[in-house]
Amino acid sequence: MGDIRRRGVVALGVTGLVAPLALALTAAPAQAASCTSQTGPYQKQVERFLGRPVDGKQSAADCKAVQAFQTKHGITPNIGYAGSVTWDVMDLMNKQKAVGNKPNKDGKCPVDKGRIACVNLTLQLSWIQDGAKLVHGPVPVRTGRDGFETRTGLKKIYWRDIDHVSNLYDVPMPYSQFFNGGQAFHSVGLSMWNPPGSHGCVNMTPTEAKAYWSLLKNGDDVFVYGRKPGT
Template sequence: MVAATGVTALVVPLSVALSAGSASAASCTTSTGPYQKQVEKFLGLRVDGRQSAADCTAIRAFQTKHLIKPNIGYAGPVTWGVMSLMLKQKPVLAAKNPNAAGKCPTNKGRIACVDLTLQISWIQDGRTLKYGPVPVRTGRNGAETRTGAKKIYLRKLNHWSTIYKVWMPYTQFFDGGIAFHQVDKSMYAPPGSGGCVNMRKADAQKYWSMLKKGDDVYVYGRKPGT
């Protein structure tokens, strides 16, 4: 249940896949997706609900950045799902008040909180926010990050995953093989990790410097799509 690899296939109609060319990464679909208007609005494009060359170029750029496959510019459910999550995260990240609902315990001193529903994490001390919130990437369907009260029990500056055969910098284990650690990919890359809480480098470094063995971790909510 450590590290995160792989992405889910975007389910598209056969006609769309064929119009993109035979598995060519450089191809761009002319088909209008079911979330065309929503995706156009998110990307600041002309909202007319019809696929254009400009639409496809912009959608493909977004898909490529966030490792959404196939990256053919189709406004499908996976692409819109990522955008929807970003829209839900935005006000919380901006407000700097991730524990407004009081779901993460405030009576344990320093604690790292993980909200699976919004895919964010932060560090607080009592009621005082110390770092974050920041976007994270948690366990995919079938390998969900387990919820509940945990404690950091092992820290390794650069752990080698024998399961996924990758290095995991700034690893802090808190639940079996589940840990906070750095990954060099988008926090929005579907379908998610193998259970760990993936972090951007700067965030993983900050967690490493602020947390120690024995510190509390609290995980709650449910990742979209699981």
């Protein structure tokens, strides 16, 4: 595929971020909003997750702890309310932690392809394996939101660009490894739990995107399966 045509394919599917989210890559963290005194529907679960006294009643200290978590992960409004979005993020973190070092315990990612990058959309985890051997991960990732889902199936990395910039939104997409049209592994400066998700790309932390860059190459298989919560 020629370079001009190849760039066009990527432009049509630029997936990491749209303009408003692009600003979040470089903008300073938002100032914390005022804390709410209202008890949320997931108060006890959130208190337990944060190591707070579990009494199901909002306190000033509870609110500050919840608010700090929301601010860190880009959950809005960050007013310390123990609502469904905050609890969904925490619940996902619990499920990811429970996986331990056996991300392919269910055997859904192929073990007969040699080196392959696996993406479990349901758990928002990715890892690299070689046969049945775990090579790297699992690591949390941020995939496509509702309406912009990361496409499932067996793909191959076909183009890598370490300094890629989206030519639709002028958004940096460092360590891009494209495997399905404009969908790629790439680095972002956001929390992996920042809702609602990307526009189709598999977002990674800079550290993990660099690791994937060093471990993968053109022609390597990528297998995406499951369904992202909320899609």
